[in-house]
Amino acid sequence: MQEAVKQALELKKAVYETYRDIQYIRFVDDSKIFKRGTIVIGDTIIPPYPKIGRLFVLEEGLKRFFKEPFYIEEKADGYNIRVIYYKERPLAITRGGFICPFSTDRLKDFYDFNEFFRKYPELVLCGEIVGPNNPYMELHPPYITFDVAFRLFDIYDLKENRFLLPEERYKIADTFQIPQVTRYGLYTTGDLERIKELVLKLNAEEIEGVVIKSAQRHLRYFKYATPIINIKDIEADVDLLLELPGEFFIQRIIRFALSSLELGYDGKEVTNRLGEIFIENFKKIVQEFKESGKISRQYVLYFNEEENIEEFLKLENRASDLIKVKLIGVEREQNKYKVTIEKTFLKATSRLYRLIRGYPLYD
Amino acid sequence: MQEAVKQALELKKAVYETYRDIQYIRFVDDSKIFKRGTIVIGDTIIPPYPKIGRLFVLEEGLKRFFKEPFYIEEKADGYNIRVIYYKERPLAITRGGFICPFSTDRLKDFYDFNEFFRKYPELVLCGEIVGPNNPYMELHPPYITFDVAFRLFDIYDLKENRFLLPEERYKIADTFQIPQVTRYGLYTTGDLERIKELVLKLNAEEIEGVVIKSAQRHLRYFKYATPIINIKDIEADVDLLLELPGEFFIQRIIRFALSSLELGYDGKEVTNRLGEIFIENFKKIVQEFKESGKISRQYVLYFNEEENIEEFLKLENRASDLIKVKLIGVEREQNKYKVTIEKTFLKATSRLYRLIRGYPLYD
Structure with a gap:
């Protein structure tokens, strides 16, 4: 070693x-x-997988960081995995570096990774797992309405120790028909109006946003969110108002305001809903809490192998002190195990418990 | 020493x-x-002056912490000072322990502290400075529409090393006609409905909230805000969305939701304005920033003595690395100096500058 x-x-x-x-x-x-x-x-x-900087203002950001042409791709709304090949098995690794039993279990449904890796064992396939039946994310792209799917967005070459350029990756993904994130093509900073139009179109479709990738420089990537997704994020996570850092919510308000301004997106309707999203939804959470005594979410996941269900539950309970995962039920459905789990968010639960039971906060 | x-x-x-x-x-x-x-x-x-715990749910809080009767007083919306007597001069000390040149300058306009302290030099008069023309707070009680005023809310006895009980203080304040915070009288936990009605009435008047003080136990105090004040706080400080911790805003949303629920306050109109408060106001801030290049606020203050203006500016610039204070102008008005100052909030300024100039954030 x-x-x-x-x-x-x-x-x-x-x-x-x-x-x-x-x-x-x-x-x-x-x-x-x-x-x-x-x-x-x-x-x-x-x-x-490296962190990608987020632009809040597109025009200034693009001009600042790109002289060369760049590709724009969909920022697919899911969670990031790296697929590797080890002892003739494809494995899915999360951003935090865990082999994810759920994602690994499902790889064979997404693509024939075995065949690919037999030819290219030195490549790491970086992609997003997207779809409603995933254990981590509340939102998903509108075009995936059931279960989960995989979308390649990057390739790392372990021999050359580098991420491929977009065109190199496109060639491989096209040749081997690996499912990829949506590609919107090649642009330059001169195409600003077209780029804004693209983002507005994605905003109307409620797509998370775009990733902008230099056609020439490795890892020169930036992300930019559609306005609407910020409000959808807030809505999806209002049950964790007492769990997530306040910045989670406030940053999204700032992003929404800045991108709406730049794109000329009116967004009045969305703006007018924000109060209700925060307050009426949180009131509902409180009412439910009075019944259940906890802040929790249910997830329905499909697994191929029973052993991966066990491994997944074990890992989830070990990976975070803040979340307790409970198996609610397992059924056979087609050739899969349909697994219902419940995550209880312990910080939000104990904080809301204390407030509701009349304990004071010192601020 | x-x-x-x-x-x-x-x-x-x-x-x-x-x-x-x-x-x-x-x-x-x-x-x-x-x-x-x-x-x-x-x-x-x-x-x-000790920190006072904040209740989010009145009924549970009162039942948990009070067997004995308690007084309810207005939580006057301003800033906290301790008035002491030193070398025959009354001095106003801020919560952080600074002798505040502005507050000290104005003491003689509030009350004849000299006369009082000649009799009771061992007492510390704790009170709120309230009113629109103050250097620290955006909001003020609706009944103070000009300049500033002083409202006593506590007395500390340096000889006995204790805070007085409400009744002891009321007696002194009444006898010596010291201006006091509004007193709503004596209650017990059996009076919950009357207390809720009181808070709803204060909510309609846009009063900040109440402080609940044991009639028998020293320093058994709790504060509780009216729903509306939380939204007014957010509105008043939206220019500091990039300066204040996210919790500042999120906690107020939580307070609003919980107090509205408990008091049966509909608040729909306020809820519906929240999106606009956050987003349209922040957009305005951004537009102004593009002109001015800074996030700043102007304050108009009235001083008696020129030397205190100097002292105040010196202190403000020394007391915080995050705020730069600039004198805009001084005029004579009646028997006062009318002083206009500008505070620039450096964290919000540099953060917004970076976002607008296209620098990425790594989140």
Whole structure:
């Protein structure tokens, strides 16, 4: 094992994890060399998927960061995984560096990764898992109305230690028919009006937003959200008003205001609903809480293998101190296990409990 | 000097401050013995005004914390000062432990503190400075429409080292005709419906809220806000959406929802305005920012003494790294100096500048 990995393990910047019969090392924190989300599996070190900067003002951002042409792609609303190939099995790794039992279980439904990886074992396929029946995200693209799907948005080459350029990736994805995020084509900063029109069209479709990727420079990526998605995010997460940092909500208000201004999006109707979204929805949460005594959400997930259900529940309860996951029920449906789980958000629950029971806050 | 004060000075938990010819020590941080906001002036140690817990649900809170009767008083919307007597001068100390040149300057307009303190030099008069022409707060009680006023809400006895009970204070304030916060009388937990009616009446008047004070136990105080004031707070501070912690805004939404629910306050009209308050107002801020390049507020203050204007500006610029204060103009008006100042909020300014100039955020 590399000396740097050993040191990180000693410093608890990295920890051992297990998925079924596979042991691997996960970086829980940035170390000197490796960043949080890196995993070491067998002899391979898989880097984390990098954070992408978010633009609040498109025109100034594009002019500031792009002289060269850039591709625009859909920012698909789901969660990020890296698909790797290990001992002839494709595995899905979350952003935090866990092998996700749910995502891994479902890979074979998305695409024949085995066939692809037999040819290109050195590639990491980075993509979004999208769709209503996922365990992490409330929102999903409007065109995925059931279960989950996979959409490739990046490829990392472990031999060359680099992310491919968009065109290199497009070629591979097209050749091997890997499902990809929607591509809107090549633009330059001269196309600002066309780009704004595109985002307004996506806004009308309630798509999350776009990712702008340099055609020439590796990892020169920026993301930009449609106005509407910010309000939909707030609406989807108002039950976690006492769980999420206040900035989660406030930043989305700022994004909505700035993007509406720049795009010339009126958004009056959405604006007028914001008070109701915050207040009437939160009142409902409080009323429900008085019955249930908890802030929780139910998820319906489809699994192929029973063992992955177990692994998934184990991992979820271990991965966060703030969330308790409970299995509600398992049914057979077609060739799948239809699994209903409940997540209880412990911070929101205890905070609301205390407020409602008359305990004071010192602010 | 006490050993504990010396130690705190060494540890930088306390620092020397100056107001005109007066030197004093201010606790910038909690030390072993003294809390942040304590000041040492001459041989006297003035404790800070304690934090008061806020109830989100009145019924449960009152039942939990009161067996005995309690007084209800107006929570006057302003800023908290402690008036002390030092070398035959009344001085106004802010919550943070500064002698406030503005508040101190204006004491003689509020009440004949000299006469009172000649009899009771051992008492600290704790009160709120309220009114539109103050340097700290955007909101003010509806019945103070010009300049500022003082309202006593507590008395600390330096000899007995205790805060007086409400009745003791009422007696002194009545006898010496010290202006007091509005008193709503004595209640018990059996009076819940009457209390709710009172708060609803105050809500209609757009009063900030109430403070509930045990008639028997020292410092058993709780505060409770009217629903409407939370939305007015948000409206007043939306220009600081990028300055204040997100919790500032989110907590007020939660307070509004919970108090509306409990009081049976419909508040639909207010709810419907919330989106506009957040978004349309923030858009205006952005448009203004494009002209001015800064997030700032103007304040008009009335001073008696020129030297206090200087002292005030010096203190304001020293007291916070986040705020820059500029003198815009001074005029004579009646027997006062009418002073216009501008505060620029540096965090909000630089954050908005970066967003608008196209710099990305990594979230």
